[in-house]
Amino acid sequence: MAVNVKEYDGNVSNNRHNELTHVTQRLRRVLSKEVDVSVGHQQFLSDIILEAKALLNVSRVSVWLFDDVTNPEKLVNFANTDWEGVITGPLPELTVLDYPNYFRAIVNGETISACDAITDPRTKEFTEGYLIPQQICALLDTAIFQNGLAIGVVCCEGRFEPRDWLQWEVVAAELIADCCSRRLLVHELWQMQQRLTEMAFQDVLTGLKNRRYLMDYARSEMSRHQRSDRPLSLLMIDLDRFKLINDEYGHDGGDEVLKQFARCCNELVRTEDCVCRLGGEEFIILLPETEVAKAMNVAQRLREEAAGLTVQYEGKAIRFTVSIGVADVNLHMPFSQSLKAADQAVYQAKAAGRDQIKLAL
Structure with a gap:
């Protein structure tokens, strides 16, 4: 039986479009929810990264932020689908000295869709300390942007076997990073409002209330x-x-x-x-x-x-x-x-x- 190639390509294109539309609607719905940004990052980002984990069918999703946007030396893990409740104690960190290629890619705003993270030049630096011990084989990491600069990364991890990331999955991961960016911006605005309120009620000279x-x-x-x-x-x-x-x-x-x-x-x-x-x-x-x-x-x-x-x-x-x-x-x-x-x-x-x-x- 002959297959109409144009018809087949059209169906594939429509399916991808429908999948992406479905993902976009789900993410927009999550992002529209009112959340308390006065709590820690784990609390106000958890709904987004849990949605990402389910959408992309991955083992773990985490959010890492640079210690300094203009001159980053560390990535600090502020939210993770493996965590529950309020996080106490020091947060996991990655340093630019240990992972220079990965840092360079994220700072440049690259989306890392590593089918095999163990061999990909941007992620193979993680082999001994991170990938192999946790059986992580595929990575889909997307930069979080604010004001045109990368401020961190959303890391989506697949365990056990390499994985060819589909186009709609890459786009979805980038949308998830944008969702995190927006939520982080709301948090930053809340912090600014708190500082302004504090200044309004504080005596500048002594630091006491006014x-x-x-x-x-x-x-x-x-x-x-x-x-x-x-x-x-x-x-x-x-x-x-x-x-x-x-x-x-x-x-x-x-x-x-x-x-x-x-x-x-x-x-x-x-x-x-x-x-x-x-x-x-x-x-x-x-x-x-x-x-x-x-x-x-x-x-x-x-x-x-x-x-x-x-x-x-x-x-x-x-x-x-x-x-x-x-x-x-x-x-x-x-x-x-x-x-x-x-x-x-x-x-x-x-x-x-x-x-x-x-x-x-």
């Missing part, structure tokens, strides 16, 4: 403490005669004093306490689950620590004291009222000779 953060945090804590009927206290601290420090040592010397005092505060308080720079030489410490009597004890320790602190600046020793107002936060009034009460207590401490602690009435 007034904006304090007001938001205080409202949240007041609501929580009101529901549980638990005490909430605050300390307002003002560095004594700080203008004289600036006059004598310059603003850089004054800045060093503020930074050292901020470090002192952080070392003294608990993890759950909130230390903020209110502005200038004024600081606030919010003490959750703390009665005012215990807050007075914290204030006393802080006053003593400040009095004993010596700040070295340009060969000179700067000493200073602090005046502290302690207030029981009124959970049924605006937080500004408690701040005002603590501020009045600081004024009284200064009027009493400074280096004092006063309780707000």
Whole structure:
């Protein structure tokens, strides 16, 4: 029976087209899902690489990222279909010194469709340490791109025997790498947003939280403490005669004093306490689950620590004291009222000779 070659070629072409369309639809559906990119790479890439493993019928799929895009020396394995849950401990690495040909291919953006990875010049460097012990024979590795540069690779591994990779499988692997690129970009944007948020709520000089953060945090804590009927206290601290420090040592010397005092505060308080720079030489410490009597004890320790602190600046020793107002936060009034009460207590401490602690009435 005669076979129409054109008809046969057309059927093959249609089959490949249908397969690729099917793969594309499945990958687009996976990528459209909302995922939590605040977790580790293994968690937010797992759906993509598991889909890749099933689509390509391979033994393992993994994602490796360069340590430095402009001058890569390592590939670090951040996601792997063999892993489950949160990954702890050091991640597997490959170095350019051990695998120069492979690195060169990935950096150049090549898709490595190695039928026999043991003989392919780009992958045979893995023979002794990786391929043979794990019985890996075929590799389909595609570069992950961002901004026109390769930032890593998706590695698809077939075990036991060589394999001729079909055209639609190569295209599918490249689509999978693009899916990873997009998810990684979302993660990068999330990290950037976190940094911007942190900057918005952080005092640049001391690294402490700022007034904006304090007001938001205080409202949240007041609501929580009101529901549980638990005490909430605050300390307002003002560095004594700080203008004289600036006059004598310059603003850089004054800045060093503020930074050292901020470090002192952080070392003294608990993890759950909130230390903020209110502005200038004024600081606030919010003490959750703390009665005012215990807050007075914290204030006393802080006053003593400040009095004993010596700040070295340009060969000179700067000493200073602090005046502290302690207030029981009124959970049924605006937080500004408690701040005002603590501020009045600081004024009284200064009027009493400074280096004092006063309780707000």
